[in-house]
Amino acid sequence: MWVYGDRTRRTTPRAALRELTASLRDVESAGPGAARHDRLTRAFIQAGALAQGVADAEFAARGFDDASPAQDAAMSLLTALARKLAASAWSGFATAGPPTSAELMALALSPLPEEIELKTPEGYAFYGLYPEAYLKAAAERDWDAPPFVIGIRSIGTGLAALVAAVTGAVDVATLRPTGHPFHREVRVSNTMRERLSAHAGPFAVVDEGPGLSGSSFGAAADLLTSLGISLERIVFMPSHAGGPGPEAAAAHRQTWDSVGMRPATFDALIAEEPLAGWFAEVVEGIEAVEDISGGAWAERRSDAAVHPALERRKFWLLAEGRTYLAKFAGLGEPGEAKYARARTLARAGAGPEPVALTRGFLVERWIDGVPGLHADPLTVAEHVGRYLGLRALAFPAEADQGASLEDLAVMARTNAQELGLEPSLVPPPPADAGRPIHVDGRLHRWEWITTAGGRLIKTDAVDHSCGHDLVGCQDVAWDVAGAKVELDLDDGAAEALIAALERVSERRVDRALLAFFDVAYPAFQAGLWRLAGDEAQVQRYAARLA
Secondary structure, three states, X not given: OOOOOOOEEEEOHHHHHXXXXXXXXXXXXXXXXXXXXXXXXXXXXHHHHHHHHHHHHHHHHHOOEOOOHHHHHHHHHHHHHHHHHHHHHHOOOOOOOOOOHHHXXXXXXXXXXXXXXXXXXXXXXXXXXXXXXXXXXXXXXXXXXXXXXXXXXOOHHHHHHHHHHHHOOOOEEEEOOEOOOOOOEOOEOHHHHHHHHHOOOOEEEEOXXXXXXXXXXXXXXXXXXXXXXXXXXXXXXXXXXXXXXXXXXXXXHHHHHHOEEOOOOHHHHHHHOOHHHHOXXXXXXXXXXXXXXXXXXXXXXXXXXXXXXXXXXXXXXXXXXXXXXXXXXXXXXXXXHHXXXXXXXXXXXXXXXXXXXXXXXXXXXXXXXXXXXOOOHHHXXXXXXXXXXXXXXXXXXXXXXXXXXXXXXXXXXXXXXXOOOOXXXXXXXXXOOOOOEOOOOOOOHHHEEEXXXXXXXXXXXXXXXXXXXXXXXXXXXXXXXXXXXXXXXXXXXXHHHHHHHHHHHOOOOOHHHHHHHHHHHHHHHHHHHHHHOOHHHHHHHHHHHO
16 A cells, blocks of 8 residues: 655755754744744754755765765754754753854855755654654763764754764764665765774664664664674664564564664653643643543544554643643644644634644644534535635645645555555546645544534644645645545535635636546545554445445
8 A cells, every 4th residue: 555655845055054044043032931942943953954955965976875074064063953952951941052153154165065855854743753852862871982873864864963962972974774665775985984993982873763674773783783893882762662663674673682772752751841841831720631642532532533653642731621732743844834724724713723832732722512513414515615715725835745646646556456446447647736735634524523503613634734644735626535535425515515615715626636536535545544454444445436
């Protein structure tokens, strides 16, 4: 099944530097507190993406990883920002540490590539990975000497800088594993091999994960052992305490059992700093925090289906008789964009009221109501049509923020074949992809609430267009196709929905594009729920696709 997809953005190093400089100005202009720390985190993530882009561009030009003045300057700036982040986190946000103007200028004067490709750091955007967890893990490890820190790109670039900032490491490098996802390998220059061989102390290999195979960690360890470095000198620093998944090679499982281990986990972070304190600046009088992550919220919903791998961290905050929902929206720009969309939807009466974005969590007022859509089909269709029309107007997107129609066609054929259907029956995509928007992408009945006054409120409506899946941003016709399936609309109700959408948005729904999405949507959803292990949902979408 084809479900997942990665997002990248092409830009110039100078443009990325301008964005970073603006973010650093925001940091310097802010007073002490969590808001300034959030701005500093955004700048750190931007600097990490810039360093990753420079390293990847030079890797593409050479065919292997090697040091360079540009990479050294980018990593120096990133490590300086990591020190600022540590100073902020460990002072209770009272200080942001020394300025980084000298490192910023050194990078600006370096010979930079003409163009770079920035990859979405998935842990920061989707999975609740916090820089502070790596600062804590590195600080608590008893190093007998400063380590040689190896960051696995993409996100390992910034994570390596965090470890270096805490341990005083001088030697820092990043590596780009390539090849099959379950059999990664790294390619480095002879100069890099000599640098690694000359290091007498320990080695810290830093990344998020491990995933299904742990092959990125394994590839780095393979390189080190090929240079005569014993496994006892290697420390893996992953984002969770579990080992690699079922696709791990036997040799890498043995490696995993033999190296040192220092996980940087969210649970360890909040054990030292309880979550009530994370939200104290935005919600007064918090009395209890209830974890409803991993689909635990659905235990009170008999109609809801859950895909645990796609669930963000979520918490109920109980405060003086009021209830709030805090859900992970992403550190830096992804979270800020979702907060802006949440505010727009709330002002239109279409979603919960957002209170704040803090520490990567979007905090909303909890809305009481009856789960589901409780109105006649035409009323539901009219309301959902107006809601989609609002999204079409308010949330435009760029073409590179979603899958191409060609990729969606390949996905539909792949998933259809896995379901035992004839892939050649999937229609070819139309020539015009329409106008991409941040689609809702999840119009299932359990995602709606009907209030006591009869209002239909869409919950969890801000981030399905920018998750870790293939689809991303698409023309609003994708949501029309989704509504037809999820709300089981007949032809009359579907036309009423389209009419309301077109009236609000003043744009036509492309019927050829809708016909293609009528096939692509259930094909994607069938794959999504197959990975979740929910065969009842798979069969529902397979029947629709058939």
